[in-house]
Amino acid sequence: xxxxxxxxxxxxxxxxxxxxxxxxxxxxxxxxxxxxxxxxxxxxxxxxxxxxxxxxxxxxxxxxxxxxxxxxxxxxxxxxxxxxxxxxxxxxxxxxxxxxxxxxxxxxxxxxxxxxxxxxxxxxxxxxxxxxxxxxxxxxxxxxxxxxxxxxxxxxxxxxxxxxxxxxxxxxxxxxxxxxxxxxxxxxxxxxxxxxxxxxxxxxxxxxxxxxxxxxxxxxxxxxxxxxxxxxxxxxxxxxxxxxxxxxxxxxxxxxxxxxxxxxxxxxxxxxxxxxxxxxxxxxxxxxxxxxxxxxxxxxxxxxxxxxxxxxxxxxxxxxxxxxxxxxxxxxxxxxxxxxxxxxxxxxxxxxxxxxxxxxxxxxxxxxxxxxxxxxxxxxxxxxxxxxxxxxxxxxxxxxxxxxxxxxxxxxxxxxxxxxxxxxxxxxxxxx
Amino acid sequence: xxxxxxxxxxxxxxxxxxxxxxxxxxxxxxxxxxxxxxxxxxxxxxxxxxxxxxxxxxxxxxxxxxxxxxxxxxxxxxxxxxxxxxxxxxxxxxxxxxxxxxxxxxxxxxxxxxxxxxxxxxxxxxxxxxxxxxxxxxxxxxxxxxxxxxxxxxxxxxxxxxxxxxxxx
Numbered sequence: 024x025x026x027x028x029x030x031x032x033x034x035x036x037x038x039x040x041x042x043x044x045x046x047x048x049x050x051x052x053x054x055x056x057x058x059x060x061x062x063x064x065x066x067x068x069x070x071x072x073x074x075x076x077x078x079x080x081x082x083x084x085x086x087x088x089x090x091x092x093x094x095x096x097x098x099x100x101x102x103x104x105x106x107x108x109x110x111x112x113x114x115x116x117x118x119x120x121x122x123x124x125x126x127x128x129x130x131x132x133x134x135x136x137x138x139x140x141x142x143x144x145x146x147x148x149x150x151x152x153x154x155x156x157x158x159x160x161x162x163x164x165x166x167x168x169x170x171x172x173x174x175x176x177x178x179x180x181x182x183x184x185x186x187x188x189x190x191x192x193x194x195x196x197x198x199x200x201x202x203x204x205x206x207x208x209x210x211x212x213x214x215x216x217x218x219x220x221x222x223x224x225x226x227x228x229x230x231x232x233x234x235x236x237x238x239x240x241x242x243x244x245x246x247x248x249x250x251x252x253x254x255x256x257x258x259x260x261x262x263x264x265x266x267x268x269x270x271x272x273x274x275x276x277x278x279x280x281x282x283x284x285x286x287x288x289x290x291x292x293x294x295x296x297x298x299x300x301x302x303x304x305x306x307x308x309x310x311x312x313x314x315x316x317x318x319x320x321x322x323x324x325x326x327x328x329x330x331x332x333x334x335x336x337x338x339x340x341x342x343x344x345x346x347x348x349x350x351x352x353x354x355x356x357x358x359x360x361x362x363x364x365x366x367x368x369x370x371x372x373x374x375x376x377x378x379x380x381x382x383x384x385x386x387x388x389x390x391x392x393x394x395x396x397x398x399x400x401x402x403x404x405x406x407x408x409x410x411x412x413x414x415x416x417x418x419x420x421x422x423x424x425x426x427x428x429x430x431x432x433x434x435x436x437x438x439x440x441x442x443x444x445x446x447x448x449x450x451x452x453x454x455x
Numbered sequence: 456x457x458x459x460x461x462x463x464x465x466x467x468x469x470x471x472x473x474x475x476x477x478x479x480x481x482x483x484x485x486x487x488x489x490x491x492x493x494x495x496x497x498x499x500x501x502x503x504x505x506x507x508x509x510x511x512x513x514x515x516x517x518x519x520x521x522x523x524x525x526x527x528x529x530x531x532x533x534x535x536x537x538x539x540x541x542x543x544x545x546x547x548x549x550x551x552x553x554x555x556x557x558x559x560x561x562x563x564x565x566x567x568x569x570x571x572x573x574x575x576x577x578x579x580x581x582x583x584x585x586x587x588x589x590x591x592x593x594x595x596x597x598x599x600x601x602x603x604x605x606x607x608x609x610x611x612x613x614x615x616x617x618x619x620x621x622x623x624x
Contacts, residue, residue: 144498177499179499179580179581179596181596349519352457425514425518
């Protein structure tokens with residue numbers, strides 16, 4: 024029997040708090056889960072620094088990847104199977120792309136990628152196409168199979184239907200992370216009737232569409248998403264931790280480039296600091312490694328690196344005030360000067376952080392945004408864009424919400440043992 | 456501090472008025488690919504490389520009053536014109552970013568049409584592939600645009616010319 028068709032003698036199941044069980048019958052999927060590159064995802068948290076705000080948010084990208092796989096498996100095996108618009112030969116491709124879609128995420132990826140100008144999606148491609156265990160499993164299916172999986176994940180595959188299952192405004196990725204993140208953070212947002220949505224999904228040539236009767240379940244999903252973004256993902260305390268994490272990485276890189284002699288040599292970071300990181304080096308990095316260095320750097324001579332690491336490890340985070348860049352950029356410049364005079368390098372201790380979300384948008388021909396809209400399948404067989412039918416969705420379509428905050432170490436500003444007058448001026452400007 | 460905003464504004468200062476969101480997206484992507492330090496991340500979308508972060512940045516700059524956006528009806532769709540406002544110039548003067556050769560490159564790109572820039576950016580997106588594979592990608596993913604072999608050749612030549620402009624003297 025061809026490897027692609029091979030089934031396990033007995034179905035394997037993973038107990039899962041969100042989907043109850045994740046079912047694996049395909050040998051290829053079982054083998055991929057066992058690869059070291061996939062197992063690495065156990066050591067990367069799904070929500071980065073969110074655990075410092077919501078203590079339950081310790082779940083990993085491994086959990087989420089299995090969840091996305093399970094949702095796609097249910098859509099294909101329980102809903103699409105046997106429908107004329109669905110080509111069953113795409114089943115394994117869809118399952119593999121779902122399982123591997125986040126494979127290239129690094130530790131605390133948001134900050135890490137920003138500081139070192141890396142892109143987890145590029146690493147996903149490299150892991151799938153490079154000299155890795157994952158590549159060897161996929162190549163056993165066929166020589167071209169790794170490329171096909173990589174193209175679906177990169178959205179450069181001609182197979183738009185499979186892409187839309189994994190990446191669109193209503194996809195398995197979002198459906199899993201909203202529910203999983205809600206479960207682990209313990210918030211009451213993020214819940215919607217996924218079973219209902221799955222049952223009304225239908226394959227079409229270029230994308231998945233939703234039967235009109237499922238519109239209210241989709242509305243609920245969009246609202247859940249909106250609430251999760253503002254209540255969980257953009258929580259200001261989480262953002263504060265992220266700001267400090269980013270600044271630690273910036274400082275360490277800066278020190279390395281200046282020839283600073285670290286007491287504890289950051290060997291895991293050398294290639295990333297030198298901007299020539301290899302896939303091998305990248306795969307060695309996980310959050311346990313990063314946190315180990317943060318703990319070691321608490322003992323460094325450099326006062327900024329030391330202070331930032333102590334703050335992160337002990338959760339002594341920056342405070343914040345609302346900030347309007349349009350009206351207050353001159354004030355920001357003034358603050359920056361005062362921070363420097365107070366002996367607080369503004370590059371590390373005065374940070375503007377912005378959060379922004381567009382809950383739903385539709386495609387307007389020619390010039391506009393390029394998001395794939397959610398399409399409803401009407402009773403007469405026509406397809407209509409969601410916001411044309413749903414007043415609730417119409418009300419939020421294309422409406423972006425943005426929020427800016429200014430972060431700083433309030434404890435240092437309130438310490439009058441030095442530069443008392445300057446700190447007082449700063450506190451007045453910040454309304455502290 | 457607001458450095459990434461300043462870099463995008465520097466692009467507008469260098470290029471002058473930019474007409475069309477698609478064109479703007481492709482210009483910044485191409486500039487990034489030829490080594491200008493723009494931070495916005497791009498993914499492959501309908502029209503080629505597209506950055507949600509850039510869309511957001513431009514929207515913010517408009518809300519801040521630093522960029523002027525003029526919306527005009529053009530046949531069946533809306534077209535957007537962008538230019539720096541006086542407040543934007545003032546902000547930029549306070550946050551100058553040194554980007555040598557940017558003006559030359561962006562002025563050149565601004566004189567090209569969006570269709571050609573879409574092709575150039577797509578070629579750059581697949582720059583790790585062999586030329587024949589890139590052509591196959593373009594003919595498959597961009598079949599509606601009906602690009603010719605000759606246009607693809609011109610895109611490669613254009614990329615080389617741009618790279619020549621940014622090489623330090």
